[in-house]
Amino acid sequence: MPNETLNFTRAAERCNVAQPSLTRTIKKLEDEFGGQLFRRERNLTHCTDLGRLMRPHLTAVFEASEAAANQAKDFSVLEKATLNLGVMCTIGPARLIGFIERLSKEIPNLELKLRDAPGCTLVDEMMAGDLDIAIIGVPNIPERFDTRTLYSERYVVAFSQGHRFEQMNAVPLGELDQEDYLARINCEYTEHFNERGVPKAHKVNVRYQSERESWVQALILAGMGCAIMPEFLPMLPGIATRVLIEPEIERDIQLVTVGGRRYSPPVQSFIRLAHRYDWSSSL
Numbered sequence: 001m002p003n004e005t006l007n008f009t010r011a012a013e014r015c016n017v018a019q020p021s022l023t024r025t026i027k028k029l030e031d032e033f034g035g036q037l038f039r040r041e042r043n044l045t046h047c048t049d050l051g052r053l054m055r056p057h058l059t060a061v062f063e064a065s066e067a068a069a070n071q072a073k074d075f076s077v078l079e080k081a082t083l084n085l086g087v088m089c090t091i092g093p094a095r096l097i098g099f100i101e102r103l104s105k106e107i108p109n110l111e112l113k114l115r116d117a118p119g120c121t122l123v124d125e126m127m128a129g130d131l132d133i134a135i136i137g138v139p140n141i142p143e144r145f146d147t148r149t150l151y152s153e154r155y156v157v158a159f160s161q162g163h164r165f166e167q168m169n170a171v172p173l174g175e176l177d178q179e180d181y182l183a184r185i186n187c188e189y190t191e192h193f194n195e196r197g198v199p200k201a202h203k204v205n206v207r208y209q210s211e212r213e214s215w216v217q218a219l220i221l222a223g224m225g226c227a228i229m230p231e232f233l234p235m236l237p238g239i240a241t242r243v244l245i246e247p248e249i250e251r252d253i254q255l256v257t258v259g260g261r262r263y264s265p266p267v268q269s270f271i272r273l274a275h276r277y278d279w280s281s282s283l
Contacts, residue, residue: 026038029058033050033054035048035050036048036050036051037050037051037054038051081107081109081110081111081264081265081266082110082111082112082113082266083110083111083112083113083132083133083264083266083267083270084113084115084130084131084132084133085112085113085114085115085131085132085133085134085135085270086114086115086116086117086122086125086126086131086133086134086135086136087114087115087116087122087134087135088117088118088119088122088134088135088136088137088138089116089117089118089186089211090118090137090184090186090187090188090213090230090233091135091137091230091233091253092230092232092233092234093234094232094234095151095232095253095279096135099273099274099277099279100112102273102277103269103270103273106269106273107266107269110266115130115131118186119136119137119138119188120138122134122136122256123136123141123142123145123256126145126256126257126258127144127258132257132263132264132266132267132270133255133256133257133267133270133271134255134256134257135150135253135254135255135256136253136254136256137153137188137230137251137252137253137254138188138251139251139252141254141256143259144258144259145256145257145258145259146256146257146258146259147254147255147256148254148255148274148275149252149253149254149255150253150254150255150274150279151252151253151279151280152250152251152252152253153230153231153232153250153251153253154230154231154243154244154248154249154250155228155229155230155231155243155244155249155250155251156228156229156230156231156241156242156243156244157171157176157226157227157228157229157241157242157243157244158217158220158226158227158228158229158235158239158240158241159220159226159239159240159241159242160220160221160222160223160238160239160240161238161240162223163223163226163240165226165240165242166240166242168242169242170242170243170244170245171242171243171244171245172245172246173244173245173246173247174246176204176226176228177203177204178203178204178205179204179205179225179226180204180205180207180224180225180226181204181205181206181207181225181226181227182206182207182208182209182210182216182219182220182224182225182226182227183206183208183209183210183216183227184209184210184211184213184216184227184228184229185209185210185211186211187227187228187229188251205225207219207224207225208224208225213233214236217235217236217239218236220236220239221236221238221239228244229241230251231243255271255274257271
């Protein structure tokens with residue numbers, strides 16, 4: 001800088017600009033500040049009182065600009081980048097942990113922020129720009145979004161040991177008629193039934209409703225009733241499951257992004273890895 005070198009030519013060289021360009025920039029600043037920042041006397045350049053007063057502010061601007069440029073550079077090469085990932089609250093972590101481990105190896109400095117919420121909430125937050133990517137297991141995702149199926153899972157009936165379902169290899173939907181039932185408020189299986197035109201032929205006795213999987217599973221263990229759950233949802237020890245049949249219903253777990261939205265480098269890396277990752281390896 002001129003005040004450090006006391007020479008405009010050397011200052012221009014240090015800033016990697018032509019001297020006339022540096023001179024014009026300083027003149028523009030002086031016009032904005034209403035006074036001279038430097039005084040030239042023959043071959044010497046002195047900082048004026050106004051220049052000394054402004055120097056801390058200009059130094060702060062310069063350092064902030066450098067910090068912003070370095071942060072942008074780090075982001076472009078996937079260093080110190082942040083990715084906001086939404087995962088539907090009824091999707092268990094077991095199938096995702098291996099993928100996240102692989103992601104952390106490919107992008108060591110990535111800060112991954114996980115958002116756990118119902119599918120409809122994640123869709124709204126994607127549209128609002130609060131999430132970069134979402135992993136969702138509901139049907140009929142709006143056409144505004146781009147989707148890719150990662151894996152599929154069946155629905156099962158979960159119950160306590162000793163229940164009559166334990167003697168069955170699979171549980172027909174009609175067998176739930178008049179059963180004590182524990183309703184998972186955020187469960188989307190009825191949406192999959194409706195999509196496939198499956199009539200609600202069974203009439204269960206709803207004993208309890210909760211948003212929390214832990215509560216529902218604790219009540220199952222206590223023999224309070226049964227529940228329909230996704231196949232890969234982690235179960236508490238002691239809970240038995242059988243595949244739901246007649247009909248057998250599956251859900252597709254999908255990677256969802258907003259169509260037409262420009263992806264940041266970490267989002268691009270996430271999508272590429274998700275496309276080539278062997279999701280069956282996490283079974």
